[in-house]
Amino acid sequence: MPVIRLPDGSERQFEQAVTVAEVAQSIGAGLARAALAGKVDGQLVDTAYLIDRDASLAIVTERDADGLDVIRHSTAHLLAQAVKRLFPDAQVTIGPTVEDGFYYDFSYKRPFTPEDLAAIEKEMAAIVKQDLPVSRQVMERSDAIQYFKGIGEAYKAQIIESIPSNEPLSLYTQGEFTDLCRGPHVPSTGKLKVFKLMKLAGAYWRGDANNEMLQRVYGTAWTKKDDLDAYLHRLEEAEKRDHRKLAKQLDLFHQQDEAPGMVFWHPRGWVIWQAVEQYVRQVYREGGYQEVRGPQIMDVTLWKKSGHWDNYQDNMFFTESEKRTYAVKPMNCPGHVQIYNAGLHSYRDLPIRYAEFGGCHRNEPSGALHGIMRVRAFTQDDGHIFCTPGQVETEVTAFHRQAMQVYSDFGFSDISIKLALRPEKRLGTDAEWDRAEEALRAALRAAGVEWIELPGEGAFYGPKIEYHLKDSIGRAWQVGTIQYDPMMPERLDASYIDEHSQRQRPIMLHRAIVGSMERFIGILIENYAGAMPLWLSPVQAVVMNITDAQAEYAKNVVGILKKQGFRVQADLRNEKITYKIREHSLQKLPYQLIVGDKEMAAGLIAVRTRQGEDLGQMPVEALLARWQDEMTRRV
RNA sequence: GCUGAUGUAGCUCAGUCGGUAGAGCAACUGAUUCGUAAUCAGUAGGUCGGGUGUUCGAUUCACCUCAUCAGCACCA
Numbered sequence: 001m002p003v004i005r006l007p008d009g010s011e012r013q014f015e016q017a018v019t020v021a022e023v024a025q026s027i028g029a030g031l032a033r034a035a036l037a038g039k040v041d042g043q044l045v046d047t048a049y050l051i052d053r054d055a056s057l058a059i060v061t062e063r064d065a066d067g068l069d070v071i072r073h074s075t076a077h078l079l080a081q082a083v084k085r086l087f088p089d090a091q092v093t094i095g096p097t098v099e100d101g102f103y104y105d106f107s108y109k110r111p112f113t114p115e116d117l118a119a120i121e122k123e124m125a126a127i128v129k130q131d132l133p134v135s136r137q138v139m140e141r142s143d144a145i146q147y148f149k150g151i152g153e154a155y156k157a158q159i160i161e162s163i164p165s166n167e168p169l170s171l172y173t174q175g176e177f178t179d180l181c182r183g184p185h186v187p188s189t190g191k192l193k194v195f196k197l198m199k200l201a202g203a204y205w206r207g208d209a210n211n212e213m214l215q216r217v218y219g220t221a222w223t224k225k226d227d228l229d230a231y232l233h234r235l236e237e238a239e240k241r242d243h244r245k246l247a248k249q250l251d252l253f254h255q256q257d258e259a260p261g262m263v264f265w266h267p268r269g270w271v272i273w274q275a276v277e278q279y280v281r282q283v284y285r286e287g288g289y290q291e292v293r294g295p296q297i298m299d300v301t302l303w304k305k306s307g308h309w310d311n312y313q314d315n316m317f318f319t320e321s322e323k324r325t326y327a328v329k330p331m332n333c334p335g336h337v338q339i340y341n342a343g344l345h346s347y348r349d350l351p352i353r354y355a356e357f358g359g360c361h362r363n364e365p366s367g368a369l370h371g372i373m374r375v376r377a378f379t380q381d382d383g384h385i386f387c388t389p390g391q392v393e394t395e396v397t398a399f400h401r402q403a404m405q406v407y408s409d410f411g412f413s414d415i416s417i418k419l420a421l422r423p424e425k426r427l428g429t430d431a432e433w434d435r436a437e438e439a440l441r442a443a444l445r446a447a448g449v450e451w452i453e454l455p456g457e458g459a460f461y462g463p464k465i466e467y468h469l470k471d472s473i474g475r476a477w478q479v480g481t482i483q484y485d486p487m488m489p490e491r492l493d494a495s496y497i498d499e500h501s502q503r504q505r506p507i508m509l510h511r512a513i514v515g516s517m518e519r520f521i522g523i524l525i526e527n528y529a530g531a532m533p534l535w536l537s538p539v540q541a542v543v544m545n546i547t548d549a550q551a552e553y554a555k556n557v558v559g560i561l562k563k564q565g566f567r568v569q570a571d572l573r574n575e576k577i578t579y580k581i582r583e584h585s586l587q588k589l590p591y592q593l594i595v596g597d598k599e600m601a602a603g604l605i606a607v608r609t610r611q612g613e614d615l616g617q618m619p620v621e622a623l624l625a626r627w628q629d630e631m632t633r634r635v
Numbered sequence: 636g637c638u639g640a641u642g643u644a645g646c647u648c649a650g651u652c653g654g655u656a657g658a659g660c661a662a663c664u665g666a667u668u669c670g671u672a673a674u675c676a677g678u679a680g681g682u683c684g685g686g687u688g689u690u691c692g693a694u695u696c697a698c699c700u701c702a703u704c705a706g707c708a709c710c711a
Contacts, residue, residue, distance in 0.1 A: 201706030202638030582672035
């Protein structure tokens with residue numbers, strides 16, 4: 001005789017065990033129709049779930065976030081069913097939900113084509129129309145393995161074999177299609193109305209490149225058509241922010257076939273670079289770093305000593321001369337250690353902080369290249385702190401604070417922090433790793449931030465804190481990092497003299513805030529959609545005349561603004577003012593300054609902002625004051 | 636690196652079921668001197684990513700290759 005407590009606090013008593021669907025029915029027919037799943041004592045279940053005890057229950061409909069998730073998950077099953085109908089010898093594997101949608105991986109003798117995709121989507125619609133009921137059954141592990149092997153689903157059988165034996169296995173059936181799944185699912189396929197298959201891709205079975213490549217179909221699903229349209233519109237808008245597209249439009253940089261993964265910076269792009277570089281240089285100074293510069297290539301023996309050759313030789317560039325092999329540096333740390341080692345250091349000198357805008361080359365796999373976000377030649381705002389073990393926490397905490405300030409100054413608020421822990425292939429003992437990981441945790445704790453731990457993702461020489469930012473379509477990219485490294489000093493024989501005149505190994509902290517200048521600028525461009533704030537704008541304003549009569553006056557205005565250090569150009573072309581305004585608007589200039597006869601006569605300028613706002617006439621000094629303010633506030 | 640897609644003028648794209656290519660914008664020339672997102676007219680511009688093959692003939696078909704894009708794997 002279960003008593004069911006509903007979200008509004010009311011309670012209902014039933015004579016015997018009831019299903020979620022029956023409870024919904026008892027409340028109202030409309031709710032029963034809308035029910036997609038239930039939440040019993042906080043656990044998400046099917047509408048067919050039988051409640052035989054006192055419990056709290058929330059009926060999950062498409063209005064709930066959980067409801068949308070169930071819909072997406074069920075749509076993945078719908079996709080799988082359609083594929084099995086059209087391609088009976090395709091095998092199903094996994095089909096989870098992801099942000100904004102879902103995917104399903106299939107094993108098939110040939111890749112799916114875009115035409116297949118259209119056919120599959122059509123078949124999905126047909127299954128929805130059939131409104132097949134979805135039912136759940138629990139099966140013994142061995143029976144389930146038997147069952148899936150029997151219907152030729154080898155991958156499913158493999159999945160079951162890897163599930164711990166104490167977990168019950170549930171199977172979901174809709175029409176002729178049965179899939180292993182934890183659930184829950186919608187009660188019938190008719191509930192799935194708004195979906196779209198988005199793209200085809202390859203994906204390795206179990207995420208391992210040694211395994212077979214499966215065919216992955218990505219889809220999106222929503223509760224309302226409007227939501228789908230809004231989502232598609234959002235994607236379109238995001239694509240307009242693509243840094244590669246904007247770089248072309250705004251003439252910032254280009255890349256070409258002869259130099260894959262390299263960047264040709266154009267004058268306007270290089271202005272942004274310089275603005276970022278000068279800013280970071282100031283950060284170095286404030287953080288107590290000394291800027292240094294190491295060589296671009298060094299004998300390969302050094303890289304063998306450091307351990308990089310063992311771990312990364314396939315991804316390094318080499319060059320030869322007079323029977324010596326040199327490695328083009330993929331990192332700056334060995335160079336910095338050489339600089340450190342060139343002198344003798346007392347414990348009193350520590351921490352010693354070196355920094356460099358270090359140009360690195362890494363032969364990244366071709367498929368990894370991505371605009372300027374992932375390149376083969378890049379520049380790190382790389383720094384290395386040589387310190388005693390006791391100084392680590394303070395240094396890491398100070399770094400963290402500084403990094404967060406930098407991100408904030410560049411207009412970023414959505415930063416995710418990760419802690420990457422010991423990888424399989426690593427140097428050093430477990431005790432050293434315990435110490436290293438705990439030191440970073442302690443620093444994060446002291447900083448009072450939340451972080452996600454990533455087991456197995458650390459560098460071969462130590463664990464690292466990572467700072468990630470998102471690009472325009474939501475892909476996360478690592479920018480900053482700080483890494484605890486007791487190994488490199490050991491390998492490259494760095495030391496300091498302690499208070500007892502004994503040689504000691506310093507701890508080395510590798511750190512970067514923007515990470516790769518290229519990547520960071522790429523993300524910056526996407527973040528601002530190319531409309532850079534005044535302090536980063538390649539051209540901060542253009543002064544344009546209405547007719548030739550004001551040409552000299554316009555030149556004078558440009559001269560004054562330039563003298564104050566601003567990046568200002570004249571546009572004296574014999575074009576209509578509307579034409580010029582349109583052009584410079586498309587170039588996303590922060591300010592357009594217009595001078596006609598009226599302004600010339602009064603010694604003023606007419607100011608138009610990037611937002612299209614007309615600030616009216618003002619003296620140049622008033623504009624300068626406004627600009628100074630914007631530069632200081634970095635807006 | 637793997638799977639798929641794409642590669643045509645500076646840019647955005649069309650096109651050829653095999654007969655050596657076209658638009659808009661940009662550029663150039665001329666006219667226009669016009670006050671807040673496109674003035675008009677004319678001119679010029681491409682060995683259709685590269686290579687090999689099939690063919691009387693290839694930008695179009697086949698194969699190879701390079702690059703780009705999406706995803707996967709990788710990311711010191």
